[in-house]
Amino acid sequence: MRRSEPTFISSWQRISDDVTTSGRLTDTDLFALEQMGVRHVIDLAPVQHELALVDEGEKCAAAGIGHTLIEVPFNQPTEELYQAFVAAYESAQRPVHVHCVYNYRTSAFLYRYHLEHGMSEFDARRIMQRHWSPDLSDHPTARPWRKFIEQCSAAYSMAEAS
Secondary structure (H helix, E strand, O other), X not given: OOOOOXXXXXXXXXXXOOEEEEOOOOHHHXXXXXHHOOOEEEEOOOOOOOOOOOOHHHHHHHOOOXXXXXXXXXXXXXXXXXXXXXXXXXXXXXXXXXXXXOOHHHHHHHHHHHHHOOOOHHHHXXXXXXXXXXXXXXXXXXXXXXXXXHHXXXXXXXXXXX
16 A cells, blocks of 8 residues: 655646656655655756755655756756756666656656657647646747657658558
């Protein structure tokens, strides 16, 4: 039986029994993840972000949790960064927790990952849109992510048509 969810963690979301996501982490949040048995944390936020947890990697190591940092600039999601995420995500011990600052980078990367691994577009989009809809936002910072999402959706549509 699963313990109660740490919904106090910013933008918390459970994707499956062994995958959770969120926005930024605090020391208290890291303790909660440790108590849940999380074995690996993947952080997609730049370390210099004002809301980043200082020394997150060291704090994870002290708690016995693996840690991978992939600094994804918010204005420039790239194929290389996405592929680094995929490699980290697929090799991470489970349960794994993936986060960034607001769960925007995370939800967009997982949207693409889910599409590439057979999830329906409807379900992948529903998971992403729980925290963010870059394709529906007119904010200038959403433009690179809207393009990223459009490319994912287009690739998915082409694969479905074949």
